[in-house]
Amino acid sequence: MNFKYSTTSIALVLMAFSVLSLNSIQQDAFAEFQGMSLTAEAADGSDIIKIHGQTASQVTDITFTVTSPDGFNVLAADQIKPDAQGFFSTEFKIGPSWSQDGFYTIEAMQGVRANPLYTMSVSVEIIDGMTLETLETESNLVTGIFVPAQEEVAKKGLTMKANAMEGSTTIGIIGSSDRTNLDVTLKVIAPNGNVVSVEQITPDLDGKFAKDITTGGPLWTQDGIYTVSAQQGESPDHKASVEVEIVDGVVIPEFGAIAALILAVAIMSIIVVSAKSRLSIMPRY
Numbered sequence: 001m002n003f004k005y006s007t008t009s010i011a012l013v014l015m016a017f018s019v020l021s022l023n024s025i026q027q028d029a030f031a032e033f034q035g036m037s038l039t040a041e042a043a044d045g046s047d048i049i050k051i052h053g054q055t056a057s058q059v060t061d062i063t064f065t066v067t068s069p070d071g072f073n074v075l076a077a078d079q080i081k082p083d084a085q086g087f088f089s090t091e092f093k094i095g096p097s098w099s100q101d102g103f104y105t106i107e108a109m110q111g112v113r114a115n116p117l118y119t120m121s122v123s124v125e126i127i128d129g130m131t132l133e134t135l136e137t138e139s140n141l142v143t144g145i146f147v148p149a150q151e152e153v154a155k156k157g158l159t160m161k162a163n164a165m166e167g168s169t170t171i172g173i174i175g176s177s178d179r180t181n182l183d184v185t186l187k188v189i190a191p192n193g194n195v196v197s198v199e200q201i202t203p204d205l206d207g208k209f210a211k212d213i214t215t216g217g218p219l220w221t222q223d224g225i226y227t228v229s230a231q232q233g234e235s236p237d238h239k240a241s242v243e244v245e246i247v248d249g250v251v252i253p254e255f256g257a258i259a260a261l262i263l264a265v266a267i268m269s270i271i272v273v274s275a276k277s278r279l280s281i282m283p284r285y
Helices: 002-032 257-280
Strands: 036-042 048-055 062-067 074-080 087-093 102-112 115-127 134-139 158-163 170-177 184-189 195-201 208-214 224-231 239-247 250-252
Touching: 036 102, 036 115, 048 062, 048 102, 048 115, 062 087, 074 087, 115 134, 158 224, 158 239, 170 184, 170 224, 170 239, 184 208, 195 208
Parallel strands: none
Antiparallel strands: 036 048, 036 134, 048 087, 062 074, 062 102, 102 115, 158 170, 170 208, 184 195, 184 224, 224 239, 239 250
């Protein structure tokens, strides 16, 4: 009898432990799934803007507002509830009141405005009452077990780097952005703070952009570090800069990690050869 009682007790303990473990796993999985993503899509020349995304909170309504380019007029609004997996979608049709040309801001807010759970915004450019081709995503969504199956969350922000050979008069700029509907402004600033070049580039459909900047001329006479900056709008995530040293109008590359490694190997080789040479000339007894 005592043996049966002990076996039953152990079984109950193990069952309780399993239930607790399962609850813990579910809570951890839910804890890893947090944030929101918001995407705006529009075809070139369309009068429809499609909005979709995903949120970690499946029980709280999402309120959408569309604001005119001057920021003073709310032209449309909507409120929807996410589905069981947090996915949501809606669309806006351009109306007669959308008369301004420029970027219309679409904001998604979950919760009350005084203390919102999540707030996201994307923009769509409209000219003469029609959209320009748009695919813009804003996201802070972090997922664990639950993976977004209905959308690919684009990488946020703008990145840029410069490629140039020693003695070259060309600086190659390449970069990428998650905003494909907004031009990138490239600005080159001389060591004395003067602006020597300003360019605008339109990213391709994948968000990539490239531009060759030619050095030399009356504005490039100062030797030193020139700063190349890229900017899309006012968001800090869409600003980047690189530095390039120019002497006598040509590029002087940075002493990078690969060059340092080559130098280190060369120094080590010299030390080894010198040590062997000293050993070979030592007298033998």
